[in-house]
Amino acid sequence: MKLSKDKVRHVAKLANLPLTSEEEEKYSEQLSKILDYTDQLSKADTEKVEPTYNVSGLTNIMAKDEVSESLPQEDATKNGTNIKDGFFVTKGVFNYE
């Protein structure tokens, strides 16, 4: 399948991935080639086959509902680039800032 440059731009937006114009060009070409290769999956007869998403053999694993230690605020925020009063500073969601 061909992934046009426009399509690449759309996917990059969905992925919140800033790409340069050269990258859009390059990924259009490379991803088209990779999707051509993966198109062979259509030859596999999967009409009556259920999908597999997990191979651990486990189901319905619940954690105990109990209080346990967690990271102190200072440790949890120490890798943030913009910390104010012990909180992460983020971009304004509604652009009111």
Next chain:
Amino acid sequence: MTDITSLTLTQTLAALKDKKLSKEELNKAYLERIKKLNPSLNAFLFVNEDSGEIPVAIKDLISVKDMPMTCGSKILENYIPPYNATVIDRLASQGVSFCGKTNLDEFAMGSSGENSAYGPAKNPWNLVKVPGGSSSGSAVAVAADMAVFALGTDTGGSIRQPASLCGVVGLKPSYGRVSRYGAQAMASSLDQIGPITKSVADARLVLEWISGGGGHDSNCHAKPFVTLSETKGIYSSASPQNDRMLKEIKVGVPKEYFGKGLDSEVEKVIRDAIKKLGDLGAEIVEVALPHTEYAVAAYYIIMASEVSANLARYDGIRFGKNRDQFGDEAKRRIMLGTFSLSSGYYDAYFTKAARVRTLIKKDFDIAFEKCDVIVGPVSPTVAWNLGGKINDPLTMYLSDAYTIPGSLTGIPGLSVPCGFADGMPVGLQILGKHMDEETVLNVGEIYENVTDWKDKKPNMSS
């Protein structure tokens, strides 16, 4: 004591116990070797000079508290984890300390080590060759005796393939065997942490140390791996004189792993190894894995989809830099995955790949009705030249064709050194039933002990 760094883990433990060696001597010997060799091999991204216990190297996407962790990415250039991964706590409780963090393809995405933002690690057998990936530095560190053993992670072959290309032992445990808490998630339905070691006995011991639940990974089985007491010690006694030790084992050989793309010299080495298993009494049976041809395609859709979700956490707010700092391969896989999961394409790509995954898993279920283990090559070729495939992503992806099917199925896989082609190491892949590392390790350990491949070391003197 001379040649401290060539001892295996089990030999090191024995030497410490018998007071033939002190922990100070042990750490001094390894640190000196790391300092001497790392400038040319680039195996370590961070060296801890304060390692005081058994010095072990950790792939740099497994969190060690207060030790920098890059995941091989510019995006985490200044990141310092505030907690330990479960496997790190487990190892520490066994008298292990961490001599450094090892190089890798960025976020474990690659088959050559070249996708590291910090330059590739080099293959100790020949410095112009790739060491394999993505656990490149971990395999190099063990092959060049810069650590007693190392931890890696394997999503589509990232422990087995570099172990094969560097001539050391690598074990991908069953999916669900080892808690992944504290390891950067790449593709969550595939990732496993496992050991890269100097012997199969070492891999067995490390798996006992790191396996089992209780580590915040709900896909991890509670029960740890423990070697059956009745077999403990038997397999390490295998010797060329002590033959027929595999007489109750059926070894499956899939013809799909010997087709187009397999280097003829590698094939010869693998065929000889299989013959050796037969000489040891194993019954060699042909098995069919007819959907193997679809494995790489299904894997790249499923893996990339999960990658795109896992790497969404990099928002440049809580930790790490902005998303424009991702490297080339990371961006490519985020794009492929986002596309596969996007509206209008989800069923045709992601769900379709997940259905094909079922077919591949069924192949193994049927094959394992006829045999106890399945053997074949780990990699279709020996280590290739640095730069050889880096501009052709698809060719690079196809180099994982023999490790990916086992990953999709969630079964354990071991790479054991079994010879050389063109002067470079070749690994024999031994795949087993889900949660049956026991048989895989037994076959590997017997083979290892009746051959002398593990005694071959790269010449690092020049």
